[in-house]
Amino acid sequence: DADVTQTPRNRITKTGKRIMLECSQTKGHDRMYWYRQDPGLGLRLIYYSFDVKDINKGEISDGYSVSRQAQAKFSLSLESAIPNQTALYFCATSEGQGYREQFFGPGTRLTVL
Amino acid sequence: AQSVSQHNHHVILSEAASLELGCNYSYGGTVNLFWYVQYPGQHLQLLLKYFSGDPLVKGIKGFEAEFIKSKFSFNLRKPSVQWSDTAEYFCAVSGGATNKLIFGTGTLLAVQP
Numbered sequence: 001d002a003d004v005t006q007t008p009r010n011r012i013t014k015t016g017k018r019i020m021l022e023c024s025q026t027k028g029h030d031r032m033y034w035y036r037q038d039p040g041l042g043l044r045l046i047y048y049s050f051d052v053k054d055i056n057k058g059e060i061s062d063g064y065s066v067s068r069q070a071q072a073k074f075s076l077s078l079e080s081a082i083p084n085q086t087a088l089y090f091c092a093t094s095e096g097q098g099y100r101e102q103f104f105g106p107g108t109r110l111t112v113l
Numbered sequence: 114a115q116s117v118s119q120h121n122h123h124v125i126l127s128e129a130a131s132l133e134l135g136c137n138y139s140y141g142g143t144v145n146l147f148w149y150v151q152y153p154g155q156h157l158q159l160l161l162k163y164f165s166g167d168p169l170v171k172g173i174k175g176f177e178a179e180f181i182k183s184k185f186s187f188n189l190r191k192p193s194v195q196w197s198d199t200a201e202y203f204c205a206v207s208g209g210a211t212n213k214l215i216f217g218t219g220t221l222l223a224v225q226p
Contacts, residue, residue, distance in 0.1 A: 033214075040122070042203060042216040043157075058213070090156065092214075101147060102214055104157040 004105035023091030030096035032074040036087040115140040119217035134189040136204030146187040147205040
């Protein structure tokens with residue numbers, strides 16, 4: 001979905017490096033989410049944000065941090081990458097009212113050596 | 114806590130066969146249910162959703178799902194699969210005010226021509 005973009009699409013890095021994954025959306029949605037996908041584990045929520053001043057931890061936030069720079073931008077950082085953070089990372093957005101579907105970005109494949 | 118179970122991890126079918134993928138959830142309150150599909154190399158796309166009303170929900174590409182509250186189930190069905198249905202399918206549930214999606218571990222469907 002071109003309305004939700006992620007950069008980079010692929011990244012290979014080394015243990016200990018700091019990495020930032022970026023997400024931008026043009027859907028005008030208030031809520032944004034970061035997930036990681038691992039084979040056999042589905043998608044797990046890392047962080048979510050209901051608006052610029054409201055950021056919440058998900059089920060697997062250890063080792064990650066986020067920044068909501070604007071309504072349209074939500075970045076995920078790995079302060080010191082480790083190999084078990086190798087995964088596919090997805091950003092998603094949803095409207096703020098009610099129970100709405102989430103719209104996903106194309107994903108970032110991160111490999112930590 | 115909410116959880117979602119998808120019991121079929123891998124399914125292999127021939128074209129024109131019927132499909133049913135199981136999804137069970139645990140949550141005591143009002144839930145919203147989703148099926149997402151991930152085609153090879155692509156991001157997640159919404160197949161169908163249930164918020165309220167008719168428990169038989171029709172989605173895109175001929176898919177449907179039935180919400181059976183007494184069984185805590187939301188199984189996905191398609192009468193006749195095509196090779197292009199080869200993908201990974203995720204069931205997800207959200208409930209409460211946060212709209213957090215809880216995903217199942219996914220079912221990888223391979224349709225043989």
